[in-house]
Amino acid sequence: MEHLINAKVKNIEISGIRKFFNLVAGTEDMISLTIGQPDFPTPFHVKAAGIKAIEENFTSYTHNAGTLELRRAAAQFVKEKYQLHYNPETEIITTVGASEAIDITFRTILAEDSEVILPGPVYPGYEPIIRLCGAKPVYADTTTNQFRLSAEIIANYITDKTRCIVLPYPSNPTGASLTKEELTEIAALVKEKEIFIVADEIYSELVYEREHFSIGTILKEKAIIINGLSKSHSMTGWRVGFIFAPEIIAKHILKVHQYNVSCATSISQIAALEALTNGKNDAHEMKEEYLKRRDYMYMRLKKMKLNVVKPDGAFYFFVKLPSQYENSFEFALALVEQARVAVVPGSAFSPIGEGYVRLSFAYSMETIREAMDRMEQFFLTSI
Ligand SMILES: Cc1ncc(COP(=O)(O)O)c(C=O)c1O
Missing domain, CATH: 3.90.1150.10 (Aspartate Aminotransferase, domain 1)
Structure with a gap:
């Protein structure tokens, strides 16, 4: 067979x-x-919240996008930390790790033959999903620029078919993270173009010696921000991630998410709420x-x-x-x-x-x- x-x-x-x-x-x-x-x-207090959730029978489906309380906490967290403004009712989706966020984002925005620009070298979790969508990964070589994807480099790879640019920062595997200046130049390059930005910011809490800057603050209308608790709270096995996107994009991603997983694990959502409220730092x-x-x-x-x-x-x-x-x-x-x-x-x-x-x-x-x-x-x- x-x-x-x-x-x-x-x-x-x-x-x-x-x-x-x-x-x-x-x-x-x-x-x-x-x-x-x-x-x-x-962290212990996060584990304790998860245990309590089980003991108190918080074990049913939740809202597809995650509990409103958790989405409010996520909105508050990214507002305080990165000056991002997302409406928890319509612009935030709780996912099963950043991995599911990547999957449902690509499945929502890509069509057959779309081209996706990725920095090379890059985390291997994007290409297979892009290919499953019938789209094509296009690797932009960053090795000559200290692994930094710049507007200048990206410009060499944009064609009529480019639908999306993936910005993972800080990067796995290079650790390079883009600065406000670099992201501002990238935002200016795509501002008038019909191109989505998928910003994978899963390592945003692990930026050394400067503040993390999110492209969502300057290009919200085109940006889909992916984040989660795997790295910030050492919660890889709990499988909690988030998508932050304008309502007109998020409402479509939510449909794919609904038919994919219904919702993130209820118990993990309670632990995540604890992490994002009492464990912000x-x-x-x-x-x-x-x-x-x-x-x-x-x-x-x-x-x-x-x-x-x-x-x-x-x-x-x-x-x-x-x-x-x-x-x-x-x-x-x-x-x-x-x-x-x-x-x-x-x-x-x-x-x-x-x-x-x-x-x-x-x-x-x-x-x-x-x-x-x-x-x-x-x-x-x-x-
Ligand atoms: C850049 C990047 N994005 C996404 C993921 C997946 O994160 P999660 O465990 O939340 O699915 C990883 C995991 O290593 C990663 O390095």
């Missing part, structure tokens, strides 16, 4: 991250710097710790003479491999075999990521130190 499977689905491959993981799983004494989720537990402590790790790792990578850009946010380094290593998958395999350190091959983040590897610092200082020692030794003996 396999020949009857939808061809678009057949053509999707499992992510390069997963492929690599499957290959090296079970290697003994391996230190992994591969993970893309916080290494902190969900829960990310601060984690951010301080990530910052120390980032600076330490930066120092160590520089000492290894590697070409590396200091990330503005998130918890990743995207490191250029020395020129003798052309294939990032083979390099990552050799690093596991010879140094017992696992990193993610850059090719998992679009073809533009080839020649790089992603290192996560969502690990304890002790783990990072040991991994850096091993990597240093690897380069000393293999170059």
Whole structure:
């Protein structure tokens, strides 16, 4: 029966991250710097709210867009933190993680043959959905601009078919986050064009040394803002995300969401309400710790003479491999075999990521130190 499977689905491959993981799983004494989720537990008060929700039988369907109380809390949170203004009654949808937000957004706005501009390298969660929609991903090379997608770069890739530009900032895998000035230039470029902006701001609470700036403050009419609690509150398994979009867009996305999942998990919604009201600054402590790790790792990578850009946010380094290593998958395999350190091959983040590897610092200082020692030794003996 396999020949009857939808061809678009057949053509999707499992992510390069997963492929690599499957290959090296079970290697003994391996230190992994591969993970893309916080290494902190969900804050206690948030977990307690979830437990209480179960005990009090808050276990039924909610409004499709999430409880109004939660949407009000989300509206207040993004207003206080990022000066965004969204009406909780009509412009906010609670989703099953940012992942569902990405899925239903693309399915709402893309048609066959639409082109979607993405920065390359980029998080691998967009391309398969774009392809399922019959649309085409177009990767804009950011490697010559310190991984920063600029209006100038985007302009080279815009055609009559461009329907959407994806702006993930801070970025997974590069940690680059766009500034107010850069976003203002991008907004000016698309202002008169029939192009949506999908801003994936899931790492907005993890921007180091400056405030996060959201494009929703200057281009609300075209912007669909995706956010969630996975990274800010270390809640990846609770699956809570949000879409912020003008009513004329949100009302259509809501239909796709309704037929997709009905609503986000009721229990997780209660925990999310607690996180967004009594835990508004829960990310601060984690951010301080990530910052120390980032600076330490930066120092160590520089000492290894590697070409590396200091990330503005998130918890990743995207490191250029020395020129003798052309294939990032083979390099990552050799690093596991010879140094017992696992990193993610850059090719998992679009073809533009080839020649790089992603290192996560969502690990304890002790783990990072040991991994850096091993990597240093690897380069000393293999170059
Ligand atoms: C840029 C980016 N967007 C979205 C997601 C998915 O987030 P969620 O776990 O909330 O679905 C991730 C997860 O790693 C990510 O890195």
